[in-house]
Amino acid sequence: xxxxxxNGSEQLLTFRINSTTGPLTFVNVYAPTLNATLETKxxxxxxxxxxxxxxxxxxxxxxxxDFNARVGADNDSWPSCLGKFGVGKMNENGQRLLELxxxxxxxxxxxxxxxxxxxxxxx
Numbered sequence: 001x002x003x004x005x006x007n008g009s010e011q012l013l014t015f016r017i018n019s020t021t022g023p024l025t026f027v028n029v030y031a032p033t034l035n036a037t038l039e040t041k042x043x044x045x046x047x048x049x050x051x052x053x054x055x056x057x058x059x060x061x062x063x064x065x066d067f068n069a070r071v072g073a074d075n076d077s078w079p080s081c082l083g084k085f086g087v088g089k090m091n092e093n094g095q096r097l098l099e100l101x102x103x104x105x106x107x108x109x110x111x112x113x114x115x116x117x118x119x120x121x122x123x
Contacts, residue, residue: 025055029065052104069093071108083112
């Protein structure tokens with residue numbers, strides 16, 4: 001059963017699925033781009049943190065979408081949230097995303113799996 005999201009905006013949309021193994025909450029994200037103002041980025045991450053904090057601990061959380069971020073390949077600095085298959089160098093938005101992941105005990109899932117070079121990033 002799918003439950004409609006309780007909140008939504010142009011940048012954040014949540015929906016919940018009740019499965020046989022328990023509830024899953026998906027948060028679909030469209031983060032501000034690199035050239036957005038710091039105030040816009042701060043407001044976005046405050047709203048995202050509020051959404052994450054509203055999800056009960058017994059539910060699975062999946063963040064998906066476009067974070068407009070490059071998290072890089074520095075697994076040594078971010079071992080709890082960045083796998084060994086990251087790409088390139090981190091940018092400012094990547095730093096924010098990794099800090100959010102570290103704070104909420106989340107991981108960048110696609111950095112944990114080795115893929116073909118042409119599938120690692122989108123341009």
